[in-house]
Amino acid sequence: MKLNSLAGMVEFLLKDLPTHDYLVLNSRLFCSIWFTAILDKEVNSLRDLFYQLNHTGTQVDLSTFSKANKTRNLQIFVRLYHQLWRYIEQAHPEKKRRHR
Numbered sequence: 001m002k003l004n005s006l007a008g009m010v011e012f013l014l015k016d017l018p019t020h021d022y023l024v025l026n027s028r029l030f031c032s033i034w035f036t037a038i039l040d041k042e043v044n045s046l047r048d049l050f051y052q053l054n055h056t057g058t059q060v061d062l063s064t065f066s067k068a069n070k071t072r073n074l075q076i077f078v079r080l081y082h083q084l085w086r087y088i089e090q091a092h093p094e095k096k097r098r099h100r
Contacts, residue, residue: 017031017076029060
């Protein structure tokens with residue numbers, strides 16, 4: 001699999017995340033919101049992002065996201081980071097990291 005675009009990389013990383021692990025804000029949506037907030041240069045604030053999400057059919061509240069940030073185990077992002085590095089090392093052995 002080739003990851004030629006940023007959207008392709010995000011989709012690759014999110015594809016295996018659960019969608020029914022939390023009632024209100026599942027892990028896939030939680031991480032997707034963070035990736036969008038970080039990587040989308042059109043998003044100026046989280047309020048802007050949630051306005052866009054709510055007007056495109058994804059009903060999620062900023063306060064719910066804020067509470068999730070306080071209570072979720074952030075190991076999910078560490079696992080996504082390691083998953084991306086494994087993919088890069090397999091696809092490009094010459095770019096192998098020296099330290100883990």
